[in-house]
Amino acid sequence: MRDDIRIPRSKENDYTPEMATERRKFIEAKTGEPMTLTGQYTIDTGVLPGNIENFIGICQMPVGVAGPLRINGEDAQGDFYIPLATTEGTLVASYSRGMRVITESGGVTTTVVEQYMQRAPAFLFDNAREARAFGEWVKENFDNIKAAAESTTSVGKLKHIHQWSVAKSRYLRFNYTTGDAAGQNMVGKATLMACEWIKRNYPGGANYLLSGNMDTDKKHSHLNMLHSRGKRVIAELTVKKEVLKAIMGVDTKMLAKATVLANTGALMAGAAYNGPHAANGIASLFIATGQDEANVVESHAGLFTHELQDNGDIYLAVTLPSLICATFGGGTALPTQRECLNMLGCVGKGKANKFAEIVAATVLAGDISLGCAVIAGDWVSSHDQLGRNR
Numbered sequence: 001m002r003d004d005i006r007i008p009r010s011k012e013n014d015y016t017p018e019m020a021t022e023r024r025k026f027i028e029a030k031t032g033e034p035m036t037l038t039g040q041y042t043i044d045t046g047v048l049p050g051n052i053e054n055f056i057g058i059c060q061m062p063v064g065v066a067g068p069l070r071i072n073g074e075d076a077q078g079d080f081y082i083p084l085a086t087t088e089g090t091l092v093a094s095y096s097r098g099m100r101v102i103t104e105s106g107g108v109t110t111t112v113v114e115q116y117m118q119r120a121p122a123f124l125f126d127n128a129r130e131a132r133a134f135g136e137w138v139k140e141n142f143d144n145i146k147a148a149a150e151s152t153t154s155v156g157k158l159k160h161i162h163q164w165s166v167a168k169s170r171y172l173r174f175n176y177t178t179g180d181a182a183g184q185n186m187v188g189k190a191t192l193m194a195c196e197w198i199k200r201n202y203p204g205g206a207n208y209l210l211s212g213n214m215d216t217d218k219k220h221s222h223l224n225m226l227h228s229r230g231k232r233v234i235a236e237l238t239v240k241k242e243v244l245k246a247i248m249g250v251d252t253k254m255l256a257k258a259t260v261l262a263n264t265g266a267l268m269a270g271a272a273y274n275g276p277h278a279a280n281g282i283a284s285l286f287i288a289t290g291q292d293e294a295n296v297v298e299s300h301a302g303l304f305t306h307e308l309q310d311n312g313d314i315y316l317a318v319t320l321p322s323l324i325c326a327t328f329g330g331g332t333a334l335p336t337q338r339e340c341l342n343m344l345g346c347v348g349k350g351k352a353n354k355f356a357e358i359v360a361a362t363v364l365a366g367d368i369s370l371g372c373a374v375i376a377g378d379w380v381s382s383h384d385q386l387g388r389n390r
């Protein structure tokens with residue numbers, strides 16, 4: 001590339017404040033924007049390798065706090081205050097309100113029921129029978145494939161491999177547990193090693209593409225709904241009719257009826273989630289805590305379930321089958337992100353399931369609040385009041 005249009009980089013140390021300044025000056029020369037505020041930050045740039053390239057500064061997102069949220073989980077237990085980074089006014093208020101309903105109902109029960117991270121290579125053969133024979137060989141050699149994959153990581157464990165044939169190719173989907181990490185880097189490396197072992201040892205050799213796009217990484221898919229990518233986590237509770245009436249001004253029977261209507265609408269639209277807005281709580285929590293924000297695409301998909309009880313109380317549940325989150329790796333060690341994880345008690349070994357339970361409980365709180373706001377008629381007015389620039 002021509003020198004005059006190439007963004008400045010340093011071979012020795014690209015992560016100094018001086019290099020960031022040099023790049024901002026370059027951008028000012030090219031665009032006229034000095035990026036003065038972006039260039040004012042408090043973190044030590046030495047923490048950034050592994051998280052960003054061509055660093056020029058910090059984008060400040062406002063963070064609000066919602067809660068308390070009572071969670072009766074297997075890993076998350078107690079009353080939590082939840083950091084939410086968003087620019088959508090009314091969201092923090094709404095999540096807080098939903099959390100009040102949950103807490104005054106005795107808390108939400110949360111359960112992680114399954115967890116796998118995938119990498120899915122595709123292998124190419126001359127015809128369908130050869131592809132099928134390869135699949136059998138993979139099953140017979142699972143232990144060796146597993147050993148090759150796990151040689152690259154002290155944490156990741158290969159649990160099983162799904163397989164599908166299409167024409168003369170065989171798609172494999174490697175499923176790993178990944179400790180406290182989300183695991184995309186980890187499983188990419190492990191699967192590469194496994195595929196190389198296969199290529200060397202399969203009679204006649206085997207050609208492959210490391211990702212045949214059935215992972216499905218950073219894309220929503222029905223496959224993820226059925227075969228959990230990340231954590232499959234459920235948050236459930238029974239809301240007392242008196243509590244819903246007192247805080248939301250909404251009758252549980254009306255909530256049940258409205259939810260049937262909303263379910264049908266979501267079905268017609270082909271939405272990946274049938275509740276009101278899983279993506280809002282997930283995105284705000286992800287940004288606050290250093291998760292990979294692009295994984296909101298997979299993570300927000302799910303099912304919102306309701307069941308009116310004979311006594312008028314209402315059972316509500318959120319199932320998130322592909323919640324991709326971590327308390328180690330990615331952006332979780334960055335300074336402000338670490339503070340937010342700390343306030344949730346989610347720093348240290350063995351905390352990823354706790355964090356997943358908190359995310360699911362937060363989603364349920366937001367869905368209760370927004371679902372009721374739409375019924376009660378304060379959805380639009382609250383956004384007029386709290387959610388618009390004046």
Ligand SMILES: CC(C)(COP(=O)([O-])OP(=O)([O-])OC[C@H]1O[C@@H](n2cnc3c(N)ncnc32)[C@H](O)[C@@H]1OP(=O)([O-])[O-])[C@@H](O)C(=O)NCCC(=O)NCCSC(=O)C[C@@](C)(O)CC(=O)[O-]
Nearest residue numbers: 090092093094096097100247276277369370373378379382
């Ligand atoms: C805004 C509220 C909560 C007011 O609701 P309200 O009932 O008037 O609130 P309240 O004053 O009675 O207070 C109740 C609780 O709400 C919280 N709360 C209340 N106000 C604040 C505030 N200013 N700051 C912080 N917290 C606040 C707080 O927890 C408070 O308890 P308290 O602390 O008083 O014991 C309500 O109207 C609301 O939830 N609105 C809905 C907003 C929302 O969820 N928007 C989502 C946008 S995404 C979307 O629109 C998706 C959609 C709808 O398109 C999907 C679809 O099509 O289905």
Ligand SMILES: NC(=O)C1=CN([C@@H]2O[C@H](COP(=O)(O)OP(=O)(O)OC[C@H]3O[C@@H](n4cnc5c(N)ncnc54)[C@H](OP(=O)(O)O)[C@@H]3O)[C@@H](O)[C@H]2O)C=CC1
Nearest residue numbers: 153154155178179180181182183184185186292328329330
């Ligand atoms: N490469 C890709 O295709 C993609 C990458 N990403 C990015 O990948 C990142 C997530 O990858 P991920 O592999 O989770 O992250 P990292 O690579 O940042 O960290 C995971 C590594 O940390 C080590 N580790 C140490 N302690 C633990 C522990 N308690 N639990 C788990 N791991 C531990 C492991 O090393 P070891 O294995 O050596 O033992 C593990 O492989 C995200 O930031 C995301 O943005 C996202 C999508 C696709």
